[in-house]
Amino acid sequence: MRIDAKGLHYRDLSEKIHQAANSGEREFILDNVNGQRYIGDGLTEDNIKIVVNGTAGNDLAAFMGMPHMGPTIIVNSGAQDGIGNTMSAGKVIIHGNAGDIVGHSMRGGRIYVRGDAGYRVGIHMKAYEHLYPVIIVGGTVGDFLGEYMAGGLIVVLGLDSGKDAPVIGNYTGTGMHGGTMYVRGSIKDYQLGKEVEKSNSGREDEKTLEEYLKDYCTCFSLDFGEIMDSSFIKLSPSSHRPYGKLYAY
């Protein structure tokens, strides 16, 4: 189903999508999207595919997935803030840049951004049993990457940055108490929050990276070997209980 989103209020646009999805439509192409919010919000069926031509608005794919495996959304240019807010499953592929709080409290599914992403990427992301959220950003990210992170995987590739150019911002992993981050490029200690530990990635890490990066590279026609040629720095939480000693009982 092809929908011309030009001049459509977000509410009318999502009503069209939800109605068609309820009556069995599974493929959507949205043209002339110009910042309409909530595309894919609350959709759960796994065989739904939405292609967005234009700029997707805030809260793209919010509350998406569960109890099913979730839809796939492909945005052919950029997306605004709050992509994958509290998302549980599904896949979001952004060919351009993404705004702030990508994957806020995301619990499962994957978000791939080819370009840069804003502040607080993966904030309070969490994993649970078979649910394992993954965010991969091709370019750079702003401050507070993985703040309060409780689970899942974040990878920042810095593909378009020169050697030694900063790939992440400051306060990375502040309050982190679960999950893993990999950054391809250099990190200065001052960029990290107090609750994070830095290490070099080993063979096990390469296996993890391979599992997700191959898929990422396929989505954007990138050379996997070339990306893996650089070294990755691994960021892990120093404790699962960063604030355990605050209180007098």
Next chain:
Amino acid sequence: MAKRPTPAEFVIERDKEKCIACQACVRMCSNDAHSYDPETDLVSSTNSNCVGCHFCETICPTSALTIKRNPSQFKLNANWEARVIRNITKQAETGGILLSAMGSDRPHPIYWDHILLNAAQVTNPSIDPLREPMELRTYIGRKPDKIQLMVDTSRSAGKNKNQSTIDYALSTKLSPQLKLEIPVMFSAMSYGSISLNACKSLARAASECGTFYNTGEGGLHRELYGYSSNTIVQVASGRFGVHKEYLETAAAIEIKIGQGAKPGIGGHLPGEKVSTEISRTRMIPEGTDALSPAPHHDIYSIEDLKQLVYALKEAVRYKKPVGVKIAAVHNVAPIASGIVRAGADFVAIDGLRGGTGAAPAVIRDNVGIPIELAIAAVDNRLREEGIRNQASLIAAGGIRSSSDVIKAVALGADAVYIGTAALIAMGCNLCQRCYTGKCNWGIATQDPYLTKRLNPDIGARRLTKLLRAWNLEIKEMLGGMGINAIESLRGNREQLRGVGLSDTELKLLGIKPAGEAW
């Protein structure tokens, strides 16, 4: 320096004549306050372990136990009272933030006790609720600015031609509403802060009484899905257990911004309390701290709040009311106005005396404003701006009785939330140690040995009885005022008078002093 001894807070008095050394107290006390010596065949007690929950006193088969406040105290000092000395000593020992639970126990003014209700005498008749219908039904949700009616041809058609009446139907499309048979709901208490048996008691009672309970930020346990039509689910800053199905199942959704006991701060459920079942319900790994950040990281403004309100409305296709809960703070009226303008269908306001499972005592006792002033301020503001109909107002934080409920409604609230009162109905004696997870009453604990002490059938029955009693009392008070529907009392402050209040307080509450006629 040696550790400074602080005298025990309580004394356990054991009547040796009565004690039969059955050891029930020894087995039951989760704080190890009692012990048995087989050599002497005597049961003795350790005062310093007692938290004052009175469980042993209740179950002792021979009534041999009495728990008393320890009379041996520090030298009297109006400035440096025992509480202060105890706190300083504890902090000098631990270096930590003092935790507490339940609502503030400080002597903040309780305005309910300074507000008196009216009754009809001679000039308008009072109503006898035992013989005449009284309406407590309340709808929570956005009300239209105006309604339009149309002739209902389907119903008029079948009628006798000689009948001149015409049936009308509503043509205005109404926003989703919650239907309450009594304007009292159970406040947000998460599975984790309270036991599953306590959650079940609340859910069953809500379903039996035609009202609602609130999940708090603890997710929805599988065994509670059956009560979904009486469930308000919460979406808080940690987003624990929040997913499409959770939202879809509920009758309404509440975005939690703040709580009266801890305005402006987040919450930490310590890892040791994140058991298998808790982890499954909150959808976080076992043993990991469940950290609820102070702010929602997608909400830094009213515009952002609007975005989340509509993200949730979109997710449930506009079929359920979405409300916002905030703590009563100094600027509560303009904030509530913003929340209504952000599209919330109800605003829940939790006052200074509101309860909690765990909060820093310094925040609980010092931050926020009393709920009475907040209701008056918010109701005024929304009326002045002509948007009072756009959202319902739910008052919470220290509602203790049916008279508090009816005064809250007369001040301007649509309904109230009760938390502490519900816990007391289930057995709680307010020892304020919920955060230890050792609740002897089986309420604020996850220990299977303790939780089985609360039978959800009995818990639900006691809550149902409490609401029945309040229902009867509210009807008596309403009837006495000559009012037969709670709707007619809402915001009807002429029915209230203040005693012992300053002019400023009377002005803020919008009520006249006792003694002043209409």
